[in-house]
Amino acid sequence: MRLIPLSDIKKGEKAVIREIKTCEKLRQRLMDMGFVEGTEVRCVRISPFGDPKAFLVRGSVIALRSEDSSGILGVKIP
């Protein structure tokens, strides 16, 4: 399975997180919000200017900028 960054998934697409490669501080924060390996996320919104994107993760919606979500790698699922 090819790993793709979350910043690359389109609105409505889903992915399962495989790896988080952001800076230490942000990684901890993301994990505490539920972004951990094996978690399913869906891109639910894109800001009018194209960035940030909002992801549905474990029942809540979290917006991330592309340079941050590009550090979260996952595999696309249907």
Next chain:
Amino acid sequence: MIYGKIVLAGNPNVGKSTLFNSLTGMKQHTGNWSGKTVGTAKGRFKAGGKEIELIDLPGTYSLITDSAEEEITRNFLCFEEFDGAVILCDACCLERGLIFALQTAQLIPKTLLCVNMLDDAEKKGIKIDIKALSEETGLPAIGISAAKGEGIEELKAAMLKLLEEPAPEFIPIRYPKALENAIKALAPAVFEDFGFKTVFPVLRVLENEHGFALELEKCFGHGEKTASEREKAILHLADEGIAEEDIAAKIASCNVFRAEEICLSAVSASRSEHRLKDDRIDSVLTGRLLGIPIMLLLFGFIFWITVSGANYPSAWLSLAFEKVGTWLEALLSAANAPLVLKSLLVDGVWKVLGWVVAVMLPPMAIFFPLFTILEDIGYLPRVAFNLDRGFKSAGACGKQALTMCMGLGCGAVGVTGARIIDSPRERLISIITNSFMPCNGRLPAIIALTSMFFTDSSVLGAAILTLAVAFSVLMTFIVSKILSKTVLKGVPTGFTLELPPYRMPDFGKVIIRSIFDRTLKILWRAIIVAVPAGIIIWLCSNIIIDGRTVLGILSAAFDPFAKIFGLDGTIFCGFLLSFPANEIALPIMAMGYAGGELSELGSMAKTAALFSANGFSGITALCTAIFFLFHWPCATTLITIQKETKSIKWVLLSTVVPLITGLSLCFFINIMSKLFL
């Protein structure tokens, strides 16, 4: 006599402040977005005849943190004395709330789970099995709907029980064998060095969490034994195939999956179905094409109601003040009061007070409830989501949109609110540019200027106001960019912004709350500022030196300087003398123009005529309005900046930056008007 102290904590935006208010009968301001409560609040309530103290902590996603705001919660929970904790979770996203609740339970043995907004969840088809939740975690659990007041009595009883009974048997989170061994080996050292009996501090020491380590060192000094035990544990872990840098991730994912496991047996609903409605609203409010226009229209609409609705009460109030003023004068004459005293009280104090109340109060009494509704619905995080791109290019944090919204109410609140921004650099940018947002002392002044010099139409007036605020936002982007390229160099750091579920606000409560909590507060502040200001202004315009009033002398001195920027000496004096509070700037200008003859200061039309007679043109009005948006923050805000940044350097910069911005813009407008008009 207090029977026990209980802290109230939880994720942001789960209704902590609402619950705190309904338990203690106090009036913390609430709103549907993360980071409404900055700093702690204390209150008391009675349960079973016993008095319990409740401490409301700022909302937190995690106890592992570097942010100024979340550190308050972390430090309180780790290092302060109290008897128990209530962790509030939102029934609509219980899983995320549990991640935090489990962390807390790892730190505090007496933890009570409280699931809020059961009513909202039910509407969305989510059912929470409170009993299963309690059995799965081993912690006592209670379900409530705080906004409706349901379950509050049961919660009180449960809190009393939490205090009376021994700590519940929390079912510990299980980690991989190697980690469990490391925790076991390290725990005695952590207890010996720092006195912690629970597992949370051991975990943080093991993963060497930076913020917690700093705080430990500050409170207890360096822990020799812990350090050496940790080194051993790390070596062991490495042998077992767990690298030091992976420990934190292992621990965090165990916590997350434990929360998921608990939810599997306690929550019955599919995860995404209930979001359909919110999705549909969001696709309009944050849509690619509609997001921005709707945002402008929404703010325009609010300003329109404010402008058109404020006209009548303003006129009535100023008439009423005039009437009472003549009675006051008659009364003083009847009492044979000296002429000077009579003039001071009626023309000075009463006129300024009347002006401030009549002009300032009605717009704010209308604006606040409307804005509060936007806040309660959950729209403000969407504003941040829509505008984040701009903040990113400016090298700033998207949450700055939220502090700017707070700034629309009061600059000092906006400055304190900047604590929700994690990075110190981005927080300073937000603090320095916060005064660009017209606060409740300046917004009505701009409304007044608009209606006096630009248009009678409330629709156009609202459009101008929206444009003014949009311009302020644009200037915030530009100046933030300049700051992040110069004094506050750096790249934006990662941030996460939650878009909370939309909620139907309780309109009755919103209105009552805005009137009593905000409007009356502003009225009070206006009164305590206007009375001494009235006296000073009266003195300035009545003490005569060499045939000229003090205000006249001051104005004349500043006149040549102010003229460069399309203003005049009187306007500039108005801004200078209104340093304690922007509310009094316009009345000072009016008094300055009237030259001690204060009878002119009455209705808006009279004021407009007075201003015009003194050479106040449309361009002057434009420059004055711009200068209202960009000059220096008022005294209260500057004091708050000093408190928040603890540095005179940033206070100075927060004064100079808006001043330079305002002067440059006014200079530009003035030159352009001279060239082309």
